[in-house]
Amino acid sequence: MKRKLFFAACLSWSMFTAVTAASFKEPVKDDSTVAIGSRVELFIDDFFIKKLGGKASLKMHEPVPREIAIVHDAPWEGSGSGYHSVFKDGDIYRMYYKAWQHEASADRSNFHPLYCAYAESRDGINWVKPNLGLHEFKGSKNNNIVFVSGAFKGFDLDAGHPAVFKDENPNVKPDARYKAIIISGKTKRGLVAFKSPDGINWTLLSEEPIITNGAFDSQNLAFWDPVRKEYRAYWRYFSQSTADNKNLYKGIREIRTATSGDFINWEGQKNVTYADSPEEQLYTNQIKAYHRAPHIFIGFPARYIERGWSESMRSLPELAEREKRAEKHIRYGTALTETLLMSSRDGVKFHRWNEAFLRPGIESDGTWTYGDQYMAWHLVETKSDRPGAPNELSLYSTENYWKGKASKLRRYTLRLDGFVSVNAPASGGEILTRNFTFKGNELFLNFATSAAGAIRVEILDKNGKPIPGYALEDCSEIFGDTVARPVHWKKSGTNVSALQGKEISLRMVISDGDIYSFQFR
Incomplete structure (x- = not known):
């Protein structure tokens, strides 16, 4: 008919x-x-x-860009700041991040060590850096540093690759209500677990690394899975990994996962797999159980692609800076990054959208750069700026990475559950x-x-x-x-x-x- x-x-x-x-x-x-x-x-x-x-x-629906949430312009921060952990904790929002000044075209030894710093917010929109008074920087403890790099109780800590979360395990001990993962370098190589009763003051959770099989040169994370009643970790892993004469890895950047009942002993290590997606280099994973539907894991991995020199590459913003970066290594000048969207029902096999969830965006100074559009771990629910409108999701992503003296974090919004329709x-x-x-x-x-x-x-x-x-x-x-x-x-x-x-x-x-x-x- x-x-x-x-x-x-x-x-x-x-x-x-x-x-x-x-x-x-x-x-x-x-x-x-x-x-x-x-x-x-x-x-x-x-x-x-x-x-x-x-x-x-x-x-798939793209997030809407909003205001700059925070600028990492303190003397102990800088253009290399990133790897943010963001979560809502009662009436406040907490943020932990790598604090570092880095210039790809310069000698890294000219700048300060890597730190993990802390910020907080009452609405997820306006952020402050509290004066914690915990660690000294150039003779003063007037800063928001919570972790420092260096030798610590047998570990060689790299505080620049932090992942921090509030443990939602109902049986968690009060002194371990907050947990953090920090990399240890040459000494006791692996992931080191810390605990805290308040998210500010930290002590070791284990005298040995909790995971040792991996490359770890990214944001390596873990969290409590409220549906399956276990901890799950995701970290950087290289298949067929080798190092060249510049100490840069070659091979396939992959994501590895495992589960644990106590956060110390991890089992079932395996690489994450994908349904109907090509092999791509993924820098971060940013996976967590979605708070409104915790049986679904949602990840925002950073896609890394080396495009080499071309007319389009030379037409991108700040060519002189790009060429200067490429003198140290070509990938610093010609690699690009953006955020993807993926989800899983079992934590191992993921459906990954091949199209970008968050593109590099309109060309302007500080954009289309290696290290930009790294999504923070993870999204949070915030109030809408429209009276009477429902809450929305806030996501945060890096800008101006390795440029000048301060990287930035921009907030994006999405309707509740609004990833795909x-x-x-x-x-x-x-x-x-x-x-x-x-x-x-x-x-x-x-x-x-x-x-x-x-x-x-x-x-x-x-x-x-x-x-x-x-x-x-x-x-x-x-x-x-x-x-x-x-x-x-x-x-x-x-x-x-x-x-x-x-x-x-x-x-x-x-x-x-x-x-x-x-x-x-």
Whole structure:
């Protein structure tokens, strides 16, 4: 049967039903039934997608650039500052980072050692560097340094590669509520674990490195997995690694992972793998359980690519500085970095988007440089600057790396769960989910449409047949832009409690809109 399409406010529902089963595109996946309870389910991968129909597709969304969050311009900081750890802790936000002045074209010995410094914020937007009075810099302890490089109780600490987090393990001891990982160099080579009761004063957690098999020349991290009740670590690993005469590694930069029950003893070491992604050099990993859906690990690895000299390379900003950097090593002048997006359901096999999540951006001084667009570990939830709008996600990324005397950290924002959506144009599309069971009384959508767009939802039984009262024609048309709205059916209202525990699937039909996530609650 042929259907007509109407424009704008005259848009007819017939355009949605024009999508037929024969037009579905089917991802390769298992068809087992999943028990989701009341958790938030994201469309960050194709795990929940059984079929896509019409012109529906998965669409990755780029973060929106905001203000410069912090400038690393203190005398003990500098242009080499980076490797940020950011997390919300009660009423404050905490930030830990490498503090270093570095110029790729100069002798590194001219500058101060690497430190780990601390900043905090009440809103995740405005940051201050408190005077901690812990470590001396050029005769004064008036600074925000929390870790220093050098010999320490048998270790050769490199404080410039820190990863700090608050341990959410409910059984954690009070004196180890905060944990940090620092590299040890030639002496006792590996990752060193520290503990703290307050995030400021630190002591050793172990007299020996907790992990020794790796390259470690990146931000190496670990955290508590609240779903699987274990610690998980991710660190830099080189396959077929060798060193050349400039002490630079050759080989494939990979990410290695392992799990632990006590944070000291780690087992099951293996390299992270990817579904349908080419082999690429990844500098950081920035993986953590997503706080709104902790069964999903989300990572923001930095992609590193050496492009060599070309007309385009010479057209990028600050050619003279680029050429000067290349005199020390060509990669310092011609390598570029940007942030990718990846996710995993098991912590080992990741779905990685091959397109950039955060590009180098519009060309200006301090951009398109090796070391730029390294995302901080990890995102946090902050208030929107629009009155009445819901909270949003704040992400932070480096700028002006190895330039002048201060690198910068810019804040970016994204809607809650807004990494990827099921998107359809005005001509229509739809998604059929895999079968699952749930707990809850209502079905909420995180979605956005145009003024003319709309979404309708149909609930199907385990055999794929519409459940009476929850068929497509029963669903009230949904339009707007919100992170949580219950779906309403004309005959059944919003109450879906009678379907709890039953095997069902969802058919969601979309016109000029996006669905980011759904949740029964």
